[in-house]
Amino acid sequence: MENRNKTFVEDIERTLYDIRNEDRSAYKSQAGLTEDVVRDISARKHDPEWMLERRLESLKVYNSLSLPAWGPDISELNMDEIVTYVQPDAKMAGRWEDVPEDIKSTFDRLGIPEAEKVSLAGVGAQYDSEVVYHSIQESLIQQGVVYTDMETALREYEALVREHFMRLVPPKDHKFAALHGAVWSGGSFVYVPEGVHVEIPLQSYFRLNAAGAGQFEHTLIILEKNSSLHFIEGCSAPKYNVTNLHAGCVELFVGEGARLRYSTIENWSRNMMNLNTKRALVEKDGIIEWVSGSFGSHVSMLYPCSILHGENARCEFTGVTFASKGQNLDTGASVIHAAPYTSANISTRTISKAGGRATYRSAVKVTPNAHHAKCSVNCESLMLDDISRSDTLPVMDIQGDEADIGHEATIGRISEEAVFYLMSRGISEEEARAMIVRGFVEPIAKELPLEYAVEMNNLINIELEGTMG
Amino acid sequence: MAEKIYSEIPMRTWRWLGVNEARVEESVLAPDMAAVQSLFVPAGESRELTVVYRQEGEGRLDVKVAEGGSLKLTVVQLLPDDRQYAGQVEVELAKGASLEAVAVEVGAAKAVSKMQVFLKGDESRADVHVLYFGHEARKLDMNYVLVQEGRQTEANLNVYGALSGQADKIFRGTLDFRRGSKGSKGYEKEQVIVLSGKVRNRSVPLMLSGEDAVEGHHAVSIGKMDENKLFYLMSRGLDMAEARRLVVEAAFNPVLDRIGDEELYRELDDYIKERLADE
Numbered sequence: 001m002e003n004r005n006k007t008f009v010e011d012i013e014r015t016l017y018d019i020r021n022e023d024r025s026a027y028k029s030q031a032g033l034t035e036d037v038v039r040d041i042s043a044r045k046h047d048p049e050w051m052l053e054r055r056l057e058s059l060k061v062y063n064s065l066s067l068p069a070w071g072p073d074i075s076e077l078n079m080d081e082i083v084t085y086v087q088p089d090a091k092m093a094g095r096w097e098d099v100p101e102d103i104k105s106t107f108d109r110l111g112i113p114e115a116e117k118v119s120l121a122g123v124g125a126q127y128d129s130e131v132v133y134h135s136i137q138e139s140l141i142q143q144g145v146v147y148t149d150m151e152t153a154l155r156e157y158e159a160l161v162r163e164h165f166m167r168l169v170p171p172k173d174h175k176f177a178a179l180h181g182a183v184w185s186g187g188s189f190v191y192v193p194e195g196v197h198v199e200i201p202l203q204s205y206f207r208l209n210a211a212g213a214g215q216f217e218h219t220l221i222i223l224e225k226n227s228s229l230h231f232i233e234g235c236s237a238p239k240y241n242v243t244n245l246h247a248g249c250v251e252l253f254v255g256e257g258a259r260l261r262y263s264t265i266e267n268w269s270r271n272m273m274n275l276n277t278k279r280a281l282v283e284k285d286g287i288i289e290w291v292s293g294s295f296g297s298h299v300s301m302l303y304p305c306s307i308l309h310g311e312n313a314r315c316e317f318t319g320v321t322f323a324s325k326g327q328n329l330d331t332g333a334s335v336i337h338a339a340p341y342t343s344a345n346i347s348t349r350t351i352s353k354a355g356g357r358a359t360y361r362s363a364v365k366v367t368p369n370a371h372h373a374k375c376s377v378n379c380e381s382l383m384l385d386d387i388s389r390s391d392t393l394p395v396m397d398i399q400g401d402e403a404d405i406g407h408e409a410t411i412g413r414i415s416e417e418a419v420f421y422l423m424s425r426g427i428s429e430e431e432a433r434a435m436i437v438r439g440f441v442e443p444i445a446k447e448l449p450l451e452y453a454v455e456m457n458n459l460i461n462i463e464l465e466g467t468m469g
Numbered sequence: 470m471a472e473k474i475y476s477e478i479p480m481r482t483w484r485w486l487g488v489n490e491a492r493v494e495e496s497v498l499a500p501d502m503a504a505v506q507s508l509f510v511p512a513g514e515s516r517e518l519t520v521v522y523r524q525e526g527e528g529r530l531d532v533k534v535a536e537g538g539s540l541k542l543t544v545v546q547l548l549p550d551d552r553q554y555a556g557q558v559e560v561e562l563a564k565g566a567s568l569e570a571v572a573v574e575v576g577a578a579k580a581v582s583k584m585q586v587f588l589k590g591d592e593s594r595a596d597v598h599v600l601y602f603g604h605e606a607r608k609l610d611m612n613y614v615l616v617q618e619g620r621q622t623e624a625n626l627n628v629y630g631a632l633s634g635q636a637d638k639i640f641r642g643t644l645d646f647r648r649g650s651k652g653s654k655g656y657e658k659e660q661v662i663v664l665s666g667k668v669r670n671r672s673v674p675l676m677l678s679g680e681d682a683v684e685g686h687h688a689v690s691i692g693k694m695d696e697n698k699l700f701y702l703m704s705r706g707l708d709m710a711e712a713r714r715l716v717v718e719a720a721f722n723p724v725l726d727r728i729g730d731e732e733l734y735r736e737l738d739d740y741i742k743e744r745l746a747d748e
Binding site: 069070071361363365368371381383384385386387388389390391392393394395396397398399400401402403404405406407408409410411412413 | 480481482483484486487488489646648651663664665666667668669670671672673674675676677678679680681682683684685686687688689690691692693
């Protein structure tokens with residue numbers, strides 16, 4: 001039989017991300033999850049009493065819930081071995097120079113300070129369980145914008161945090177939301193006052209350095225009426241032979257007429273269980289735009305949810321997922337149309353290769369009152385060999401007769417006709433295949449700020465195997 | 470009344486969507502295998518089979534089509550409005566075998582049906598056409614799975630539905646490309662017309678693939694009636710109700726036209742017209 005060579009897409013180049021520092025944390029909680037561990041974290045973080053109560057309540061919920069009966073196998077995750085709190089040997093710094101040298105050089109290598117100089121209005125950097133650096137442009141402070149770590153927010157904006165914290169993602173939502181509620185630490189808090197437009201993006205970068213640890217950062221963003229913001233989140237970790245866990249939580253409140261873009265480039269190492277929960281509540285005429293790139297981790301379960309709560313609220317979701325050897329990336333999105341004239345547009349691309357498994361999972365729900373809701377879902381999957389898997393599992397749950405819902409999905413490999421056509425125009429086979437793959441993810445790349453589109457292109461380092469079959 | 474899981478989605482998802490499984494009252498299920506109808510289509514031969522279910526209970530049908538054989542299968546569920554139905558059809562296709570199936574789901578207070586087609590042989594082909602009409606407080610639960618195992622197989626699943634009253638419907642349609650099904654193609658389409666603000670409509674078009682050298686496509690469109698069509702028909706003198714009836718009937722024609730039995734065709738046509746008139 002004819003032996004045809006496959007397009008060979010190089011595994012994501014991880015060298016930069018895999019450099020690990022010596023683990024010289026100031027404090028580590030004992031492994032496992034007990035009431036003592038939760039009380040200890042709470043005491044060390046000087047939580048107000050109500051937060052301790054919520055943590056303990058979450059722990060109860062955690063113990064009462066079982067693992068999800070769907071999705072990737074996560075049975076290898078042993079919570080008894082996970083260290084839920086790792087305090088780095090560093091205090092929160094407002095000046096880059098004050099960050100300890102090894103931590104600083106990690107973020108330097110990842111280009112974080114450079115990005116801050118060139119293209120960001122504020123930066124937060126979390127190392128293990130604590131935020132080690134936070135900065136924001138003076139002009140934004142004067143307009144009343146708040147961008148700080150969650151612990152500071154809990155002290156200085158306690159009422160606001162108390163009102164919003166885990167309101168969108170209640171601990172009862174699922175086991176890992178409950179886990180998050182019990183042991184959360186770090187993360188960012190953003191508040192944009194009415195009518196203020198933050199023209200340049202804010203970015204938080206999360207780095208998990210300690211082996212066998214969990215990261216449970218909480219991101220809370222509140223946009224008041226007619227404000228706007230672009231928030232960027234980046235995540236990475238070096239690779240270890242033990243399982244690390246990321247169970248962060250993102251809660252986004254988009255006020256009337258406000259616009260929030262939330263971009264994520266996730267490149268966790270291949271020993272990471274990434275069980276993250278993200279949810280946005282969008283009021284009248286508000287817009288949430290998700291741009292989501294999932295490249296790393298061993299297992300991911302990530303489905304940002306948009307609740308379109310006010311009339312004419314909108315959601316745009318653009319996502320790319322690249323699953324390679326040893327990866328089971330279960331990603332997607334969900335949208336709940338809960339008001340009239342709401343609209344959503346979901347567009348995703350998945351690539352699987354070298355035995356990787358990519359699953360697109362989504363839910364579109366239209367409640368009976370959401371007349372004239374419109375939703376369009378488009379999902380394309382590219383398989384680069386026959387040892388990988390690609391599955392698509394969308395659900396539409398529509399009530400009422402005034403909704404207009406469309407869903408489309410395709411699956412396949414690189415078209416030989418397209419390769420042939422490009423070659424007939426004088427392009428080499430390697431370049432032709434590379435062009436097709438780049439073209440495949442282009443709808444996502446164009447939604448990213450330039451530096452991140454370049455990073456994504458670096459992540460997808462395309463190589464081609466020698467000869468034609 | 471005790472219930473049993475009768476039909477399950479090939480890949481589970483969030484429980485809150487309520488689509489992972491369908492349950493049926495145990496009293497509806499057939500007590501033994503006596504209720505199973507079997508059919509074998511010998512190599513190179515053609516058969517036609519029409520099954521109409523009119524009584525409460527469970528219907529089961531097992532079909533094997535040998536190499537190069539072909540089957541035209543029509544399964545119609547026309548139970549009285551207050552009855553419950555559970556039904557399953559399983560078809561296995563050998564090399565070069567083909568299936569043209571027409572499934573019509575219109576009756577019963579609660580109907581749970583599943584059809585599995587295994588395209589085991591190379592170059593086997595299945596064309597499955599489904600029509601459902603949910604009206605009043607009907608509950609319809611359908612689970613169609615086309616498994617492509619052989620090389621260069623082709624599977625098409627075309628679904629047309631209309632929902633009125635307080636109907637509650639779930640349609641799961643799965644194209645499952647197994648590893649080794651090189652050169653296979655699969656296509657799934659569901660079009661739903663919604664006629665009432667009180668219906669609940671759940672659509673789950675799955676596409677599973679362990680093979681890269683395949684082409685799979687699925688599409689779902691859910692919406693109210695095309696206003697341009699209605700406007701055109703009304704400009705030709707039809708009133709609103711007549712225009713709506715005509716649009717639904719036209720949407721159903723691609724399936725109804727495939728019913729060879731003229732008497733059955735007329736019965737179904739009358740049944741749908743009558744229910745639409747009540748609407």
